[in-house]
Amino acid sequence: MITLFVRGLPRSSTEESVTELFNQYGVVRSIKLATDIFSGDCRGFATVDMEGHEGRAAISGLDGSVFNGSEIRVGPNRPKNRRGGGRR
Numbered sequence: 001m002i003t004l005f006v007r008g009l010p011r012s013s014t015e016e017s018v019t020e021l022f023n024q025y026g027v028v029r030s031i032k033l034a035t036d037i038f039s040g041d042c043r044g045f046a047t048v049d050m051e052g053h054e055g056r057a058a059i060s061g062l063d064g065s066v067f068n069g070s071e072i073r074v075g076p077n078r079p080k081n082r083r084g085g086g087r088r
Contacts, residue, residue, distance in 0.1 A: 001029065002055035003077040004048045006062075009033075010070040013042040017068070025061055026054025047077055 009018065019028045029049040036043055050058060055076075063074040 001049055002052045004050065004055055004058060004074055005045070005077040006048060006072060006074050007045040008067075008070050008072040009042050009044050009046060010068045011041040011044070012068060013046075018046055018048070021062070021067060022048050022050065022058055025058035026050050 004022075006018070013033065015031050015033045018033060019031055022028045022031075027050065029051070031046060031048050033046040034043040035041065048055075048058075059074050059076070062072060065072060
């Protein structure tokens with residue numbers, strides 16, 4: 001399983017439209033579309049979970065492509081480096 005980070009999505013994007021886009025490359029296991037709390041519009045980014053080989057195919061096929069008039073960027077999700085420094 002690989003988690004993809006998608007950015008540059010247009011405000012009109014929905015979970016269904018993004019799922020349909022990624023289904024061209026394999027089965028979408030889950031999707032989390034960031035939405036504005038007040039308007040419900042897409043905030044321009046999402047995470048998509050797919051199987052490894054399908055996710056890599058989606059990265060190579062969709063990174064830099066145009067989706068609903070916006071250029072999207074697709075890549076592996078890199079978790080933030082959490083190195084201590086918290087409250088004690």
